[in-house]
Amino acid sequence: MKTREKILLASLVLFNDEGEANVTTVDIANELNISPGNLYYHFHGKEEIIQELYSGFELELTDILEAPLQNSLSPQDAWFYLYIVFEQLFKHRYLYRNLNDILQRYPEIDRRFRKLLELKLRSAQAVADELVAANILDASDIQLSRLCDNVVLNLTFWLNYNSLRERHCRDDLTIHRGVFQLMSLIAPYLTDDFRYFYDDCCALFEVLSRDD
Amino acid sequence: MKTREKILLASLVLFNDEGEANVTTVDIANELNISPGNLYYHFHGKEEIIQELYSGFELELTDILEAPLQNSLSPQDAWFYLYIVFEQLFKHRYLYRNLNDILQRYPEIDRRFRKLLELKLRSAQAVADELVAANILDASDIQLSRLCDNVVLNLTFWLNYNSLRERHCRDDLTIHRGVFQLMSLIAPYLTDDFRYFYDDCCALFEVLSRDD
Numbered sequence: 001m002k003t004r005e006k007i008l009l010a011s012l013v014l015f016n017d018e019g020e021a022n023v024t025t026v027d028i029a030n031e032l033n034i035s036p037g038n039l040y041y042h043f044h045g046k047e048e049i050i051q052e053l054y055s056g057f058e059l060e061l062t063d064i065l066e067a068p069l070q071n072s073l074s075p076q077d078a079w080f081y082l083y084i085v086f087e088q089l090f091k092h093r094y095l096y097r098n099l100n101d102i103l104q105r106y107p108e109i110d111r112r113f114r115k116l117l118e119l120k121l122r123s124a125q126a127v128a129d130e131l132v133a134a135n136i137l138d139a140s141d142i143q144l145s146r147l148c149d150n151v152v153l154n155l156t157f158w159l160n161y162n163s164l165r166e167r168h169c170r171d172d173l174t175i176h177r178g179v180f181q182l183m184s185l186i187a188p189y190l191t192d193d194f195r196y197f198y199d200d201c202c203a204l205f206e207v208l209s210r211d212d
Numbered sequence: 213m214k215t216r217e218k219i220l221l222a223s224l225v226l227f228n229d230e231g232e233a234n235v236t237t238v239d240i241a242n243e244l245n246i247s248p249g250n251l252y253y254h255f256h257g258k259e260e261i262i263q264e265l266y267s268g269f270e271l272e273l274t275d276i277l278e279a280p281l282q283n284s285l286s287p288q289d290a291w292f293y294l295y296i297v298f299e300q301l302f303k304h305r306y307l308y309r310n311l312n313d314i315l316q317r318y319p320e321i322d323r324r325f326r327k328l329l330e331l332k333l334r335s336a337q338a339v340a341d342e343l344v345a346a347n348i349l350d351a352s353d354i355q356l357s358r359l360c361d362n363v364v365l366n367l368t369f370w371l372n373y374n375s376l377r378e379r380h381c382r383d384d385l386t387i388h389r390g391v392f393q394l395m396s397l398i399a400p401y402l403t404d405d406f407r408y409f410y411d412d413c414c415a416l417f418e419v420l421s422r423d424d
Contacts, residue, residue, distance in 0.1 A: 146392075149373075150362070153366065
């Protein structure tokens, strides 16, 4: 791995563990056993590191979010798809955990994050429309549009909410809970033929959330 | 009004308008045309002001949240009740807008806010149980418990979500939208006899959200 990539990876780990505001470029250099001067040669300060981390995150998430705009999903696929989205957000949880603070300090990221939020909404709406067309979901337009807003609100703030409810929650359980929370909100709109699907979700969630 | 109360009120207005982190005790003194020394006589720094503002907020919200633990609500009352809760949160929106940052900087408020979140959940569950007992809602225990978590998640993060979707949203519309969002999530659980109730909500929301 090149030094530049090592710096990005170490920064992501430190930001996620300590909170972005609590990490300095000196901390990052120390973590990698390189001099601050060496780090400065690659990135002129923390803002450049965050910009580049965000660009990578944005690129990956955009790819994920655009997939259902092109291909239709079965309920099973839609369920797995939620895991893929949640895992991507979790990978960059430093951003979601202190969203307001980061968006206030980095106006460029604020502007781009708002666009990403719109894409999240379009993607949620595309999945919902597919499921309605396939007679898997039954809901009015207004209900679907409120549901999509709620899906995006949950995606954006679930990590914060879950850590307010339980200070130290296992990483995998945080994600399972987030996905199950969303599935539970979608469930009342399942048509009769597909109600069994939510029972399957409940059963799996019980197994997954069991303490080892 | 006594100076002490004037300081609290001016601080709340400034925090809400500028963000708590951007307001200093000197700003507050300037706003009131008093000397920083006079302000210091009443509050030894910003932390004391925030603690006292939070105590007032906590007391009022606790009163509101405990009401449905004592008296049962009709669907009409439950709807108005959501307005009362949302308006109280909106009054102290500086807290919700920068929640993570404030909770990190003030551990005492963090501890108390988590307790308040538990009370929000108990209150939501009490309202839901009442509505199920009165045959207004029909939902399984697991659905109700996911719904209550979602109600509290929405209450806690709606202001942030709405301002991400639309940078400058009228205050009253922010609250109407938040309440309507919640009503839409509860709606699929309404029993047949009470479905008309959601149609009424939709109709009113359309009138309320119209531009003047």
